[in-house]
Amino acid sequence: MTHALNLTLPIKQDEATQAKLKHLTANFATEVQPKIEAALKASRIVHFARVVVIDNKYIQVITEYEGPHQEYTEFFRRALTPVFAAIFSLADNVPDVTDTNAFWEFSKNHNYRSLGTATNGSTDFSGNPAGWLFSAYDHKNVEAILTALEKP
């Protein structure tokens, strides 16, 4: 079952944080993006992922991935600890990304629900019905799609 993550953090507006954001933006393609890409490609559970900055005021990590939030949040934390540390450091009240409880709570509390209602039974971190997520291929999972594409 595909779940959407719309992790959205307000960025602190102080000079030091804005400088960190500028650095992250400038180095994202060369330093951050390859690390995320390598981990997600190997996982075969993530459809799409991107990181978006809105007017230097908000940063979003948006992904569509397979499996319950409970099952793979810990994978994302372990696989991308420095990446999440860099992104979370732009916000207030950030968790220690080596702390599994804090990472779970922070992810849960900053995941914004999309409008509408999921048609595939997807739920949020607390088990409530998730918002709508369109799927052109009827919510087929990453593994099924890759397997179909790999067939000669």
Add this chain to the structure above:
Amino acid sequence: MADLDNIQAFIVRSSAKPLIATLLFRLGDAEAARGFLRDWSPMVPRGTTSERTGEPALHLLFSWTGLEKLLRGHSRLDVEQGRLAFEPFFVDPTQAPDDPAMAKQLGLLGPSAPEHWWDRRFTSKDIEVAVHASFDSADQKARVLDDLRTSAARQGLEELKLPTFENGALEGCRPADGRLHFGYRDGITTPDVDWTDSGRPGAVDLREFVVGYPNDDYPTAPQHPGVWQDFARDGSHVALAWIYQDVAAFNGFLKDNGPKAAPLAAPDQASEWLAAKLMGRWRDGTPLAKFPDGRPPHPVLDNDFGYADDPKGIKCPITAHIRVANGRDQPLKFANTVRFPRGTPRLIRRGFSYGPALTQAANDDVDRGVVGVFCFARVNEQFYTVLRWLQKTDFSDAFRSIPNGLNAQDGLFGNRGFEQANTSFHLPRADGSSVSLQLRDFIRYKGVAVFFAPSMAGLATLSAG
């Protein structure tokens, strides 16, 4: 290293006492409940002690609400901080096994759904304390249970009784021959725990079973040094799972499908062969991985085997129960190798069998099964993960070797009503042919709850208030 003297004994070693009961309680007044703990904590054996005949072995387990009630107002242990220190899968009701969304995720649905649990008399959330006790004899059991109940009632604990059991408590036995209702010998695989933290090759890290010693590989909660980590150290999480076994359905499946699976064998032998394929061991305990074609004259209770030479499951089907629940050397998929850098999650099992044997072919409507008692350090990363994997075998690329294998299920414990489940049991043969059998539901969950078994020091803290 873990302090074995501080750990409740049943986490460290199994008991040979033949009779077992688990009593469930809701607490009343906290100070009175502490009196109950003061009375009974001295009966809890420590991990360093040998089992003593003539004395019952009692163990005390607490839900988060139980701990919260007992510790509210404590001078050092602020329960609001405790709620953040323990993992959410223990303290947050939306992450509990009886939450509807979580239950669905774990395969606790349909006839196994929480609305059917605990004889419909109470919910998992009502259970605040469990007393898990083993006895030498029926007389000892009757006397101790009577004393326990008198003491509990006097000190304001309400027993949550189950009409299924004559005595009102989950009760059963450790069968003398070790065989449970489906006929399999149980208790062969027990994790060899490295309690001294020596890094001994082949042993399982102590952090898989007790909290208080977190590291990067095992970030057990409470993860940060402080009063809550001190309180929790040498404690373990314990899950109680009341599981009905549908012996008539299981025997019927073997009878109906044995000849399809092994057409050249006599019917009885075909049934035995199919039973072995479902479990991954012959019913006498001998592993299929070592004896795939037939049982040796005497059972070989061997744990020194893997599946590397059998990627397609020709010797031991890849959805056989022991291969799903503990994949040994079978690689996990990438995301799970990241989650579990030290290997597949493990559980210590301390359960017991209940109910009389089925003596006829048809269902006799008598309740029978197993009460699973599982010990582990991380609720979500161990207990929940294993439950999920029983329902959907997408946790290892090994399952891609069979048709629709990433949606396959454990041969014995899968809930066939699980969403998009592939309920075929695939039996590949060495000649390249195969047979697929339509699985049935063989078990039904009748109650699941997650507890914390504090250390001996933790019990003293709870008793003192």
